[in-house]
Amino acid sequence: MERIKRVVGVAFIKDGKLLIVQSVRSSKNKIWTLVGGGVEVGETEVEAAIREVKEEIHNGFEIKEEDLVPVMCFKECAASDFNLNIIMTMFICKKSLDDVYVSSDFEILKYHWYKIGDKKYKLSSAIRDHFLPFAISEGLIY
DSSP, X not given: OOOEEEEEEXXXXXXXXXXXXXXXXXXXXXXXXXXXXXXXXXXOHHHXXXXXXXXXXXXXXXXXXXXXXXXXXEEXXXXXXXXXXXXXXXXXXXXXXXXXXXXOOSSEEEEEEEOTTOTTOEEOHIIIIIIHHHHHHTTSOX
């Protein structure tokens, strides 16, 4: 029986760079992902995105539904568990992180503003194969 989980990813873009994170879970495979995570029972994808941003950016930073722009949905293998398939909904967050200090905690170990050509970061396939081509074609990442 196929294992499937609904997840969300939230892209923060600043000056042509994409915020990527490495969680405790994704660090096992040395993979960088977007802010995001699983959709809980009874939650919509938008509600999950809002909750995940609050949990992973923390420091009092919160977003609302109107801050999110849905950009794509796809199915693939999970970055943190190759025996799990995910249905991922990706959003771009319009709310800026300019005045927000992001710091590691028990869940997110590292944050990085990724620019095209950064070779030392192993991006999740969700970013590499789905989001980046879209963001580059739209002139969001350069």
